[in-house]
Amino acid sequence: MAENIEKPYVVGMDIGGTNTVFGIVDSRGNVLASDSIKTQQHEDVNEYVEAVCAKLVPMIEQFGGPSKIKGMGVGAPNGNYYSGTIEFAPNLPWKGVIPLAAMFEERLGVPTALTNDANAAAIGEMTYGAARGMKDFIMITLGTGVGSGIVINGQLVYGHDGFAGELGHVMVEKDGRICGCGRKGCLETYCSATGVARTAREFLVARSEPSLLRNVPAEEIQSKDVYDAAVKGDKLAQDIFQFTGDMLGRALANFIAFSSPEAIILFGGLAKSGDYIMKPIQKAMEDNVLNIYKGKTKLLLSQLKDADAAVLGASALGWEVKES
């Protein structure tokens, strides 16, 4: 981003299904202040904007007011960069097409851009994290779902309609697991945190060996339980990560054939399961990638600090907003 002495700060905001987190960030990626509200408590989007601003306006004033803010970046599920709208996001309370960037821009007097959360993470990684200096990389976010942000020639890929980069919904298994999107076999049904829990339940039924996971009621198993069991040497839990990593690594090998990125960067809770998942991902990726790409694409972990990552990622977009 360009250093800007007159406007030294940006605002970052991440809209999640549960929480909306926002904060003030400086050009070095320090989150100077942050706060949050509950997203679901505001069924009317105007009320929601007011609830955010009730906390955000005083925060901005504390740093010198809107004239000190270069821009605001918003990351949101189904966020469209071109239109600044959120469109039919299944986990948010507002239906239809919501012109959220324009609403905040008008209310705050700060130029505002919006994109989906995984794209925001990719821009954050390029600005402050593991992708600094890279022009070609793919960000994969492994959370409740699987998201992605693709950077080619130093630019985020938005596609002709603003919705490019939904790699969590690449179909990796014909007639595979049913996905929340209504289709079958999407990557996210296997390689998200919920996908790992699903694999655990399947393995526990299909196999009869003892496992620490049998102490957890099947319906309540979470990917964290699988990790805890794997650390304790539980073979079945380790095999779950092996299976998950293999699925993801194969998918990554296909993604490489598309854009031949310098790196694939993994972000989110699952990526922190260490070698249990990283080794099988790396192996499956290298084993399955076309010869000309072998050994070329780095598999990296996000370098954004956990607590700040959502705000940081979105804020990075704030440096690029054009005043309208």
Place this chain on the structure above:
Amino acid sequence: MAENIEKPYVVGMDIGGTNTVFGIVDSRGNVLASDSIKTQQHEDVNEYVEAVCAKLVPMIEQFGGPSKIKGMGVGAPNGNYYSGTIEFAPNLPWKGVIPLAAMFEERLGVPTALTNDANAAAIGEMTYGAARGMKDFIMITLGTGVGSGIVINGQLVYGHDGFAGELGHVMVEKDGRICGCGRKGCLETYCSATGVARTAREFLVARSEPSLLRNVPAEEIQSKDVYDAAVKGDKLAQDIFQFTGDMLGRALANFIAFSSPEAIILFGGLAKSGDYIMKPIQKAMEDNVLNIYKGKTKLLLSQLKDADAAVLGASALGWEVKES
């Protein structure tokens, strides 16, 4: 491309495993002259360059000499745009890394750029064909193999190493058909002309119904035979196209999740099998694409004239070459 009164022409050259075709092209995409040599007859690459130049130099002189040529574009298998080299191309007689762009540039005195043949086709389509005015599209070439050229934000996607866009080697079937690349289940083992012939042989063994294709010795079946039989109402032949189109359409649905292109443009013999293949492709693509993309991405046929397409595609790159 920029109209250039002082340098009104470009040279296009397509290097295939069998023939090398080259010609002079004007800014409207007219191929003003063209000729060819046999690629395989020249095992020494220096001799090969001389053999091309023996025909190409007089051709260039006919149009006013090198000073009238804006640039030369070369399309070649495994061609790398960044380095101007051909690297380990399995179907070409020269082994290792061949600095072909530099060799022609020195010999002809014309700035030369090189890329792989499918990328050249994409640039040609953007300059003269169905993708005029488009900033986001994917070109799929259906020939002996399956190639691709991806355009995002108006730029060809080369990736960090110059080798992006090998969609023919995306794995569409786990443990599927063995591919020439040494891996299994690549798109090209199903959806190329040779893939169609392979499907025909499989179907003829697996099914017992009568078919016109049973009149052709199994080893000699070509995709053209399948087309001819399909036109005559042969159910088995039509089912082969159905199977092929379904495989390709599913793959295209995944590609859309990557770059959300305005159009996917099909090029090559197989694409000319009309509704027999286009309908199943279109249906599988729409049935399998994520909701947010439905009905948005056009499926188009190349508009480059057949005889000229290879030279035209490569020549389009000639308008973009920078003088070194």
